[in-house]
Amino acid sequence: MATTEDFRLQHKKAKLEGLVWLAENAKANVCLIHGFGEHINRYHHVAEVFNANGLNLFAIDLIGHGKSEGRRGNIKSFDTYLEETDMLIEYASSHSPRLPIFLYGHSMGGCIVSKYLLAGEVDKLNGALITSPWLKLETPAPKIKVVMGKFLLKLGINITEKADLEPDNLSRDLDIGKAYVEDPLVHDKISAKAFIQITEAGEWILTHTSRSKLPLLIAHGEADKITSYQTTKSFAEKAGSMATFKSWPELRHETHNETNKKEVIEFYTNWLTAQLS
Numbered sequence: 001m002a003t004t005e006d007f008r009l010q011h012k013k014a015k016l017e018g019l020v021w022l023a024e025n026a027k028a029n030v031c032l033i034h035g036f037g038e039h040i041n042r043y044h045h046v047a048e049v050f051n052a053n054g055l056n057l058f059a060i061d062l063i064g065h066g067k068s069e070g071r072r073g074n075i076k077s078f079d080t081y082l083e084e085t086d087m088l089i090e091y092a093s094s095h096s097p098r099l100p101i102f103l104y105g106h107s108m109g110g111c112i113v114s115k116y117l118l119a120g121e122v123d124k125l126n127g128a129l130i131t132s133p134w135l136k137l138e139t140p141a142p143k144i145k146v147v148m149g150k151f152l153l154k155l156g157i158n159i160t161e162k163a164d165l166e167p168d169n170l171s172r173d174l175d176i177g178k179a180y181v182e183d184p185l186v187h188d189k190i191s192a193k194a195f196i197q198i199t200e201a202g203e204w205i206l207t208h209t210s211r212s213k214l215p216l217l218i219a220h221g222e223a224d225k226i227t228s229y230q231t232t233k234s235f236a237e238k239a240g241s242m243a244t245f246k247s248w249p250e251l252r253h254e255t256h257n258e259t260n261k262k263e264v265i266e267f268y269t270n271w272l273t274a275q276l277s
Contacts, residue, residue, distance in 0.1 A: 221251025
C-alpha cells in the first residue's frame with residue numbers, strides 16, 4: 001500500500017509545504033509542479049495511479065500557493081519558481097538516490113518545467129511530462145491592462161487583481177470547477193508582476209525552443225479555452241523527435257480531471273513507465 005509523507009523546504013524566507021506519495025517497490029520519482037492558483041492536494045488521484053505503477057510523486061506548493069508561505073498570486077521573479085523546482089528535484093534525489101527522476105508540470109507548472117529544461121542543467125533528469133502549458137493564453141489579456149501594469153510597476157506599484165478564470169473551462173466535469181471555487185486553498189489573485197513574469201517566460205520559451213535532449217510527453221486538450229493548444233502544438237513540433245505530442249479533441253484545460261481522466265492518467269503513467277525499459 002502506498003504511503004504519504006509531509007516535508008518542508010525553505011526557499012530564502014519562505015517555508016514551502018511538500019508532500020510525497022510513496023509507492024511500494026518504487027521504480028522512479030516524479031516531481032510535480034502545479035498550476036497557478038492551485039495546490040498539490042488536487043493531484044491525489046493522479047498520485048494513486050502513479051503509485052500503483054511504481055512511481056513516487058513528490059510535490060510542493062509553490063511560493064504564494066496552497067499551504068506554503070508568500071503573498072498569494074505574486075512572485076518577485078520567475079526565477080523563484082525555477083529555484084523551487086531545483087530544490088524539489090534535489091529533495092527527491094536525496095530521498096531516493098538510486099531512482100530515475102521525471103518532471104511533471106501542468107499549466108503554469110508546464111511553463112516552469114519548459115523553461116527549466118531549456119535554461120538549466122538537466123543531467124539529473126530522465127524525462128518530463130508537460131500538460132496544457134501556459135506558454136500563451138487562449139485569450140490574451142487586454143493590452144491596455146498590460147501596459148498599465150508595466151507602467152505602475154515602474155512606479156513601484158504592483159497591483160493585484162482577480163484572475164479571470166472561468167471554472168467551467170477546467171473540465172467537462174463541471175463538478176471540478178465547482179470544487180475549485182469552493183476549495184479554500186485555491187486562490188484567484190494575480191499580481192501585475194506575476195502575470196508579466198509568466199507571460200515573458202512563455203515568450204522566452206517560444207523563442208528559445210530547441211530539439212530536446214530528454215524524452216518529453218507534451219499533452220493538451222484541443223478544447224482548452226485557458227491556455228493555447230495551437231501554441232503548445234507548435235512548441236512540441238519544434239522539440240524534435242525526443243518529444244511525443246498527445247492531444248484530445250474534446251478535452252479542456254485540466255486533462256487529468258476530465259470525464260475520461262482514468263484514460264488520460266493511464267496514458268501519462270504508461271509513457272513514464274515506458275521510459276524505464
